[in-house]
Structure formats: structure tokens, C-alpha cells
Amino acid sequence: xxxxxxxxxxxxxxxxxxxxxxxxxxxxxxxxxxxxxxxxxxxxxxxxxxxxxxxxxxxxxxxxxxxxxxxxxxxxxxxxxxxxxxxxxxxxxxxxxxxxxxxxxxxxxxxxxxxxxxxxxxxxxxxxxxxxxxxxxxxxxxxxxxxxxxxxxxxxxxxxxxxxxxxxxxxxxxxxxxxxxxxxxxxxxxxxxxxxxxxxxxxxxxxxxxx
Amino acid sequence: xxxxxxxxxxxxxxxxxxxxxxxxxxxxxxxxxxxxxxxxxxxxxxxxxxxxxxxxxxxxxxxxxxxxxxxxxxxxxxxxxxxxxxxxxxxxxxxxxxxxxxxxxxxxxxxxxxxxxxxxxxxxxxxxxxxxxxxxxxxxxxxxxxxxxxxxxxxxxxxxxxxxxxxxxxxxxxxxxxxxxxxxxxxxxxxxxxxxxxxxxxxxxxxxxxx
DNA sequence: TCCAGTTGGATACCTTCACTATCTATGTTA
DNA sequence: TAACATAGATAGTGAAGGTATCCAACTGGA
Numbered sequence: 369x370x371x372x373x374x375x376x377x378x379x380x381x382x383x384x385x386x387x388x389x390x391x392x393x394x395x396x397x398x399x400x401x402x403x404x405x406x407x408x409x410x411x412x413x414x415x416x417x418x419x420x421x422x423x424x425x426x427x428x429x430x431x432x433x434x435x436x437x438x439x440x441x442x443x444x445x446x447x448x449x450x451x452x453x454x455x456x457x458x459x460x461x462x463x464x465x466x467x468x469x470x471x472x473x474x475x476x477x478x479x480x481x482x483x484x485x486x487x488x489x490x491x492x493x494x495x496x497x498x499x500x501x502x503x504x505x506x507x508x509x510x511x512x513x514x515x516x517x518x519x520x521x522x523x524x525x526x527x528x529x530x531x532x533x534x535x536x537x538x539x540x541x542x543x544x545x546x547x548x549x550x551x552x553x554x555x556x557x558x559x560x561x562x563x564x565x566x567x568x569x570x571x572x573x574x575x576x577x578x579x
Numbered sequence: 580x581x582x583x584x585x586x587x588x589x590x591x592x593x594x595x596x597x598x599x600x601x602x603x604x605x606x607x608x609x610x611x612x613x614x615x616x617x618x619x620x621x622x623x624x625x626x627x628x629x630x631x632x633x634x635x636x637x638x639x640x641x642x643x644x645x646x647x648x649x650x651x652x653x654x655x656x657x658x659x660x661x662x663x664x665x666x667x668x669x670x671x672x673x674x675x676x677x678x679x680x681x682x683x684x685x686x687x688x689x690x691x692x693x694x695x696x697x698x699x700x701x702x703x704x705x706x707x708x709x710x711x712x713x714x715x716x717x718x719x720x721x722x723x724x725x726x727x728x729x730x731x732x733x734x735x736x737x738x739x740x741x742x743x744x745x746x747x748x749x750x751x752x753x754x755x756x757x758x759x760x761x762x763x764x765x766x767x768x769x770x771x772x773x774x775x776x777x778x779x780x781x782x783x784x785x786x787x788x789x790x
Numbered sequence: 791t792c793c794a795g796t797t798g799g800a801t802a803c804c805t806t807c808a809c810t811a812t813c814t815a816t817g818t819t820a
Numbered sequence: 821t822a823a824c825a826t827a828g829a830t831a832g833t834g835a836a837g838g839t840a841t842c843c844a845a846c847t848g849g850a
Contacts, residue, residue: 371826383810386828391808403816403827413715420711422808429808482776490768490775497765500631504624506757515737517769519730524773526726528781546717548774554708555770556763557701558728562735563759564701565693570739582797594839597798602837607798614798614845633837640837 371397374407378415385415393418393433417542425549435549439541469495469502476510480517523555582608585618589626596626604629604644628753636760646760650752680706680713687721691728734766 375382388394394414397405414436421432473494477484484491494513501508527547534540586593599605605625608616625647632638632646684705688695695702705724712719738758745751 381810382826384808387809390828397827399827401817401826403825404818405827416715420715424708424711477772482772483779484772484775488772488775490771493768494765494772497635497761497768500635501757501761504627504631504757506754512741513765513769516734516766517773519734519737520766520769520773521777523727523730523770524777526730527770527774528777530723543717546712546715548771550708550712552767552770554705554724555727555731556767557704557708558724558731559734559738559763559766560701560759561688561693561695561699561705562728562731563738564695564699566732566735566739568694592839593797595837598838601799610798612797612846614796615847616798 369407371405371407374411374415378412378419380415380419388415388418388429391429391433393429393436417546420546420550425553427549435545439545467492467495467499469498472498472510476513476517479510479514480521482517527551580618582616582618585622585626589623589630591626591630599626599629599640602640602644604640604647628757631757631761636764638760646756650756678703678706678710680709683709683721687724687728690721690725691732693728738762 369377371382371385374380375385378385380388385394389396394411397407397411399405418432418436421427421435422429427435470491473491476494477491498508498510530547531540531544534543580588582593582596585591586596589596591599596605600607605622608618608622610616628647629643632643633640638646681702684702687705688702709719709721741758742751742755745754
């Protein structure tokens, strides 16, 4: 198909598609002439993936590119892909020069018995949050996070269960990315609702009156 | 203290503080003369809160303002504050005209037995994620989300437990905000690490070699 | 009392991001 | 062959989040 059809079927404007091509988010089409190229279903799929990542999850274009690059590099390596592609995401982008809370994160990971790469960005993200909360006078130490860690463990079980039974390694990698990244806003939304529920339950007065 | 001291103690530049004052994130100081105002510890605390919300969590300035406004309006209402301030956050800002997946979210909430306000933004966020995953060919329905919902329930229990034993309603409100919002990146980080761990466990070859 | 330095307030400017518009040379299609 | 589509390049746009500069009013030390 040509670019206009790709645009029509994806709902993304031609100029934006050109922008994604320029930025390397979308691989170029097969050139058929100096001013003509042919796109296929893969491009359409990729385009939808890009829109989901940037739109739903709110990832920046450059983060999305990094993610897609990682995805392309590591296909055929099944589960391993997951950790690697995830490593490409950074929520906050400054490493802030190794927070002193890193030691606490080490302790937490050790206590949980997890095997997590030392350079995983998630470690820094966690340390940074601890540092922030502390500077705001919230005395949260790693012991408090332990039960959260146990729950995260069970969440991860559910996540990986979803990948079982898929044969094509390319598809495993893509689905892993989708579930890992796109499910995040959904899980946060669930947590919000659960909090609202639990809060009204404890307070026993708020919220819409029960039937 | 004057603005320069506020700047020095918070690590935020004077011009940026003025910007926050303009944008209404920070209440004005007590005017002592036409070109002089006095700031106190509350301002410093508020400034740190703003930096945590925008920096660590990546909230926009306008969302942060909405959140702080909600916080100020509802103090003295304890638990109720939590649901209300949380309602002020929106992850993705377009409601996208009621996704057809809204019915599924209703079913999920009903099955979980939760009491969640019908207009809670989390509902729309969840519906949008379902719609996106579906358009990408991931057949995720609300039954799949049920176990995630149960885990979210337990997370919410932990969240609200942290508010127990705090007397000052102002402090309860602020801590609720901090835990609800700032803990999010931490929980996502934990999930990432748990996934990496579980992935290497199942694959039994990746990751750094065990001792 | 003078005066360098600080402050509040206003306005203009800057940079990044994610697009969007326009242009040209080349193709395709009726 | 004329109308339209296309690739690729370059420039422009609007929002967000600050930053810089001015100015008049104030402060604190010599």
C-alpha cells in the first residue's frame, strides 16, 4: 500500500507518518521509484503500536524509538527481551548521580530474593522516589516496601502467564512490550479505584450511597 | 525568609519560584512592603512537594496546581480527601468520547464489588487501555484483569494503612497525596524488577549468573 | 544619608517537543 | 497529457516549562 492508504487505515496523518519515518520510529517502505514507496501490514501494525505507546502511555517519541529498537535487536531471544526492552524505558531521565538510597534498594531486592541486574533503571527510579519522600518528611524505608514487593511478584506472575502459549518469538517480544508498558496505566487506574473503594469503606460515609 | 533564601534552601531558582507564584502553584508570601514579601516554612514545604510531583512523577504544572487546589479545599475531611484529590489527576487527558469498553469496566468493578464513583477518571483510563490493546490484537478482556484487581485491592490496603495513626487532617491529606502519587513510579519500578526476576527464573539462563 | 544590592511584578524571550505546512521533483493514472 | 499522489527536504507552529531583563521600590551597611 502507499502512504495515503497507510494513513487512512491507521488514522495517522500523512505528514505525521513522514515525521515518524524521519525520526526512525517507522522503518522506510520498499522503494519502487525515486518518489514512490510501498508499505505493508507490518508498517500498519508498527504504527498502531507507536500510537499506543505515545498516546496511551504518554511515552516520548525518543523513548518510543529506543524501545522499538531494543525490540528489533533482541527478537529470537524470547523472555530475555522483556527485561532488556524494559531497561530502555526511563521514567525520569536524570540518574541524579546515584542517590544514597541505592543501598536500601539493594537490601530490599536481596530480602525479596530477586535476581535483578545491577544496572536496571528501575533501581534508580526506586531510589529516587525514596529520596523524594524522605526529603518531604515521609519516613518510608525499604521494609515498608517489602509487602508491595511481594504483591509486585504476583503481578509479574500474571504478566508472564500471558506470554505462555505464544510460539512466534517476535510476537512474544511484542506482546511482552505491550503488556509491560501499556498495562501500567491500567494497573495504576485499578489502584486508584481500589483506594477510593477502601477509603470509602473505612470512612463509611463517602461515595455514592450503596443500593 | 525572603525569596532568595527560599531559593537557596529549596534548590529552585528565584525565577522559577516567581513562575510558580504566577501560575498559582505557590501561594503568595506575606507582603511587608510594595516590593517585599515574607515566606515561611510552609512555602518551603510546598515547593518541595511541587518539585517531587513534577520531577519524580512527571506531572504537568497545571495538573499539579489542580491537585494542590483540591488538597487545600478538602482539608479537614480526612479519608474523603484521598479519593477527591486522586480524581483530579488524569493520566491521559482526552476522554476520547466514552470508549465502548466502558461497559466492561463496569462489569469488572461490579465483579470486584467495589464502590467507585461513576465519573472517576480511572474508569476512562482503564477503558482506553483495553481499547488500545484490543486494536493491537491483544485479546485482553476484563476477566483477565480480575486477579490484577484483587492485587490492587491489597495494595490499597497497604496504602491506607500508612495513613493510620496520623492525627492532623492536613497532614493526612498531604501524605495521602504523596503516597498515592509519588509511590506510583516506585510500584512500577518494583513491577519491572519482579518481571525481570520472574522472566530469568522461567527462562533459567538469562541474567547475571547466580552465586 | 548615600548607595550597592535585593526584591516583587511585569513582560519578553528561549528551548524542546510533537507535529504541520509548504515546496519541488518525480511518479501514476485516467 | 493533465490532474493528482508521493518522497524528501526545510521551515513553521503552538504548547509547555521555564529563563532573562527591566523597573520601581525597598533594605542594610558605611
